[in-house]
Amino acid sequence: MTKALLGGVLVVMLATLVPVFAHHSPAAFDRTKEVTLVGTVKEFRWQNPHTWIEVNVPDGKGKTVLWGVELTSPTYLVRAGWKSNTIKPGDKVTVIVNPVRTGEPAGIFRKLILADGRELTERPARLGTPDSK
Amino acid sequence: MSLSRIAVAIVTSASLAVPACTAPAEAPGNTPAANTPAAESEVPSEPGRQLSALAPENITKARPAAPFDLTGNWFIDVTENPNAWRFGPPYPKLTAAAQVHFDASQVAAKEGKVYRDDIGQCWPAGLPLIMTRYWPMAMIQIPTAIYMVSGFMNSLRIVYLDGRSHTDPDIIVRTFNGESIGRWEGDTLVVDTLGFRSDHHWMDQGGASIPAGEQLHIVERIRLINDRKQLEIEYTMTDPEYWEGEWKSTKRFNRVNDEDIQEVSCLPDLNEHLQSTSSKTQVR
Numbered sequence: 001m002t003k004a005l006l007g008g009v010l011v012v013m014l015a016t017l018v019p020v021f022a023h024h025s026p027a028a029f030d031r032t033k034e035v036t037l038v039g040t041v042k043e044f045r046w047q048n049p050h051t052w053i054e055v056n057v058p059d060g061k062g063k064t065v066l067w068g069v070e071l072t073s074p075t076y077l078v079r080a081g082w083k084s085n086t087i088k089p090g091d092k093v094t095v096i097v098n099p100v101r102t103g104e105p106a107g108i109f110r111k112l113i114l115a116d117g118r119e120l121t122e123r124p125a126r127l128g129t130p131d132s133k
Numbered sequence: 134m135s136l137s138r139i140a141v142a143i144v145t146s147a148s149l150a151v152p153a154c155t156a157p158a159e160a161p162g163n164t165p166a167a168n169t170p171a172a173e174s175e176v177p178s179e180p181g182r183q184l185s186a187l188a189p190e191n192i193t194k195a196r197p198a199a200p201f202d203l204t205g206n207w208f209i210d211v212t213e214n215p216n217a218w219r220f221g222p223p224y225p226k227l228t229a230a231a232q233v234h235f236d237a238s239q240v241a242a243k244e245g246k247v248y249r250d251d252i253g254q255c256w257p258a259g260l261p262l263i264m265t266r267y268w269p270m271a272m273i274q275i276p277t278a279i280y281m282v283s284g285f286m287n288s289l290r291i292v293y294l295d296g297r298s299h300t301d302p303d304i305i306v307r308t309f310n311g312e313s314i315g316r317w318e319g320d321t322l323v324v325d326t327l328g329f330r331s332d333h334h335w336m337d338q339g340g341a342s343i344p345a346g347e348q349l350h351i352v353e354r355i356r357l358i359n360d361r362k363q364l365e366i367e368y369t370m371t372d373p374e375y376w377e378g379e380w381k382s383t384k385r386f387n388r389v390n391d392e393d394i395q396e397v398s399c400l401p402d403l404n405e406h407l408q409s410t411s412s413k414t415q416v417r
Binding site for chain 2: 027028030045047048049050052054068070073074075100101102106
């Protein structure tokens with residue numbers, strides 16, 4: 001594992017692969033890499049088929065970069081403990097993502113850490129297992 | 134049967150009890166039968182035209198009981214393999230017309246890019262991929278049809294069970310899910326689907342882009358297994374424009390009894406906020 005820190009962005013190289021389920025191909029994301037964003041929520045949109053978070057993240061050079069974070073649908077998020085008001089604009093958050101491969105400020109969600117230290121992921125959220133009711 | 138007799142038959146059968154498919158009760162004094170001349174003029178059917186799958190006269194027609202009822206929410210079984218939503222590998226021997234796309238998608242994948250991800254651009258997934266998205270498929274079965282609505286973009290698929298034939302090729306409206314006609318063979322429902330739209334329609338995505346053409350023909354052999362808790366579909370797919378012989382794949386689905394599908398739309402503001410769908414990783 002390697003790490004690099006740039007302003008509010010921490011980059012970690014991972015050795016493991018994590019499945020990503022989206023309405024589009026997941027190939028745009030580099031799932032061997034995690035980026036930790038420390039910033040302020042600009043928007044949290046609770047909608048189908050994907051929820052998204054926009055986070056303003058200081059780049060360490062006096063500027064702020066707007067990151068787009070893509071999450072799965074509310075159906076799954078509710079099962080993982082989320083609500084539509086879990087975060088709101090202005091909240092200080094830490095968001096861990098797998099970034100897009102191009103270096104653009106965007107990624108697919110891995111973990112949210114709230115100001116009070118509470119952590120949320122998208123799982124457990126599997127539908128349709130043989131044990132499903 | 135004359136128009137007037139069809140009209141009377143439909144109006145009469147509308148008063149019959151039809152489990153799980155009856156319309157809400159009309160307010161007293163406001164029933165169709167209370168206004169027969171108007172009701173008759175509202176029947177649009179022409180002699181020889183196929184009765185709607187939702188016409189009471191069709192639903193109540195005498196026919197053998199269906200061997201099983203698929204009504205429920207079904208989700209692709211990915212407990213053993215998270216890639217079970219894909220219909221390959223193995224893939225059939227591709228034609229040159231398909232190989233060029235497959236190869237280009239392999240090159241894109243090696244470069245960390247996405248080749249023609251039309252689903253990500255809000256185009257319908259289409260059959261067969263619509264059946265195995267990571268969202269449940271709601272199915273409602275009545276004697277004349279199975280209505281399927283995907284939790285993914287609310288894509289509609291109708292499987293007709295009322296004995297009709299495929300639509301005249303000269304008038305069929307090609308669609309991404311095609312036209313599906315089902316018939317019962319013992320404990321198996323055999324569904325024949327054709328009439329596909331070919332543009333922006335793919336059999337796979339993410340490094341294995343194989344087009345779906347207008348000659349695509351899909352036969353599904355559908356059974357309920359494991360004490361009716363699982364749905365199994367054996368796919369046999371042909372499309373001489375893009376591959377040789379039969380492409381076979383078997384999928385299993387589990388019931389989702391504690392979740393309903395929701396309204397889902399792929400709207401312009403979705404992709405505006407999902408940079409991955411518009412980033413430089415996209416190869417068009």
